[in-house]
Amino acid sequence: xxxxxxxxxxxxxxxxxxxxxxxxxxxxxxxxxxxxxxxxxxxxxxxxxxxxxxxxxxxxxxxxxxxxxxxxxxxxxxxxxxxxxxxxxxxxxxxxxxxxxxxxxxxxxxxxxxxxxxxxxxxxxxxxxxxxxxxxxxxxxxxxxxxxxxxxxxxxxxxxxxxxxxxxxxxxxxxxxxxxxxxxxxxxxxxxxxxxxxxxxxxxxxxxxxxxxxxxxxxxxxxxxxxxxx
Numbered sequence: 001x002x003x004x005x006x007x008x009x010x011x012x013x014x015x016x017x018x019x020x021x022x023x024x025x026x027x028x029x030x031x032x033x034x035x036x037x038x039x040x041x042x043x044x045x046x047x048x049x050x051x052x053x054x055x056x057x058x059x060x061x062x063x064x065x066x067x068x069x070x071x072x073x074x075x076x077x078x079x080x081x082x083x084x085x086x087x088x089x090x091x092x093x094x095x096x097x098x099x100x101x102x103x104x105x106x107x108x109x110x111x112x113x114x115x116x117x118x119x120x121x122x123x124x125x126x127x128x129x130x131x132x133x134x135x136x137x138x139x140x141x142x143x144x145x146x147x148x149x150x151x152x153x154x155x156x157x158x159x160x161x162x163x164x165x166x167x168x169x170x171x172x173x174x175x176x177x178x179x180x181x182x183x184x185x186x187x188x189x190x191x192x193x194x195x196x197x198x199x200x201x202x203x204x205x206x207x208x209x210x211x212x213x214x215x216x217x218x219x220x221x222x223x224x225x226x227x228x229x230x
Contacts, residue, residue, distance in 0.1 A: 041189045050129055050183030054192065064097070074101040079119065079225065081195055100195070100227035105130075107180060107194065107224040109173045110217075112205070116151040116180070122228060127151060133183050139175035155205075172205040173222065184226065196224035 043058045061067045071082055080101035088095045104123030107116050116134070118124045131151050135143040143153035158170040168174070177194065184192055199221040204211070 041191055044188065046186055046188040048183065048192075049185040050133060052126070052129060052184060054186070054189065056189060068097060068099070071099045071101060075099075078102050079106065080227070081197075081225070083195070098191075098230055100225070100230050103225035103227040105226040107177070107196075107222070107226075109176075109221045110219070111201075111221065112155040112157070112173065114153055114155065114173060114176055116176075118149040124149060126226075129183060130180065133179050134176060137175060137179050139171035167206045170206065173202065174205075177224070180226075191230055194224040194226055196222065198222050 041056055041058055043056055045053065045055045047053055068082070071080070074080065075082060078101050080099065080103060082097070082099035084097040084099075085093070085095055087093050102120065104118060104120055105116065105126055106119050108114065116127070116130055118127055127145075127149070131143070131145060134140060134151060134153060139156055140153045141156050143151065146152050153176075155173055155175060156171045158172075181194065186192060199219075201215070201219075201221050
């Protein structure tokens with residue numbers, strides 16, 4: 001797993017000065033910030049809670065502006081995401097930019113159905129351990145391998161009554177997310193995890209609401225990636 005940093009304290013002096021001058025473009029529109037997340041990983045090897053061996057290699061980004069532009073262009077033709085915060089408050093918030101392209105693993109859901117897919121050859125080695133972990137969860141059913149690169153399954157309908165405090169613990173797609181998270185859990189690298197987008201309809205997994213608008217069959221409720229390079 002490769003990590004690209006921007007210097008020991010986030011950015012070099014020259015890069016920080018350049019980033020500040022390019023924070024806003026034409027018309028004052030905010031541009032991607034170039035600060036790094038506060039937690040900077042180190043090059044190391046460790047084992048996650050799910051017995052996944054992770055080898056991290058950290059390198060510096062020589063030109064943060066060019067790196068962001070290059071990533072942004074890649075996202076026009078490949079999967080991934082670009083996250084950025086331009087807000088800064090001493091002691092609480094810091095500017096940062098983080099992103100990736102061509103991730104190896106993807107988790108998608110449609111209502112209570114889900115798929116975990118290897119998007120390329122780098123994702124294939126993770127599927128056996130993910131399949132075993134998901135299949136062992138009491139919250140899912142009909143878990144199966146579809147071909148060599150996809151896990152399919154369905155979250156069980158909740159049974160019984162759940163109090164307000166217990167609603168989030170009933171079977172839902174978040175049960176699957178927790179399983180995947182636990183497989184890759186480690187205190188060694190806080191940047192290792194799931195990145196993506198959550199749809200509004202996920203709320204209906206906790207509250208039975210009559211739907212008045214038609215949903216397209218291919219509409220996904222969430223798309224999450226596990227990147228191997230940030």
